[in-house]
Amino acid sequence: MQIECSGSPADISSARPWSLLMTCREVVEFLAEYLAGELPPEQHKAFREHLGGCTDCVTYLKGYEDAIRLGKVALSQSDRAVPDDVPEELVQAILAARSRRS
Numbered sequence: 001m002q003i004e005c006s007g008s009p010a011d012i013s014s015a016r017p018w019s020l021l022m023t024c025r026e027v028v029e030f031l032a033e034y035l036a037g038e039l040p041p042e043q044h045k046a047f048r049e050h051l052g053g054c055t056d057c058v059t060y061l062k063g064y065e066d067a068i069r070l071g072k073v074a075l076s077q078s079d080r081a082v083p084d085d086v087p088e089e090l091v092q093a094i095l096a097a098r099s100r101r102s
C-alpha cells in the first residue's frame, strides 16, 4: 500500500504533466528568451506546453507582449503622434525602463 506524501499534490502533477516540465517561475524567467526565439527546442516545447495549460502565464505573457509592442510603437513612430489609447506617461515609463536595461 502506498501512502501519498502530503507535501506533493499528486493529483496536480498527474493531471497537469506540463507542470513537471516547467514552472510558472521558470516561464517568467525565460519569457524574454522565448519571445526572442532564443530558447533551446526542448525548453521552447516545455514553455509552449505550460502556456497551453496555465492561464496565469498566458495572461502574463500577453501583458508582457503588450508592453513590448507599445515600446516598439513609441520607438518606430517617434516623429508621429502616439495613439490616443496609449497614455504618454506609460510610453515614457517603458522607454525609461528600456534605456535603463541596455
Ligand SMILES: [Zn+2]
Residues within 6 Å of the ligand: 023, 024, 027, 050, 054, 056, 057
Ligand atoms: Zn504558469
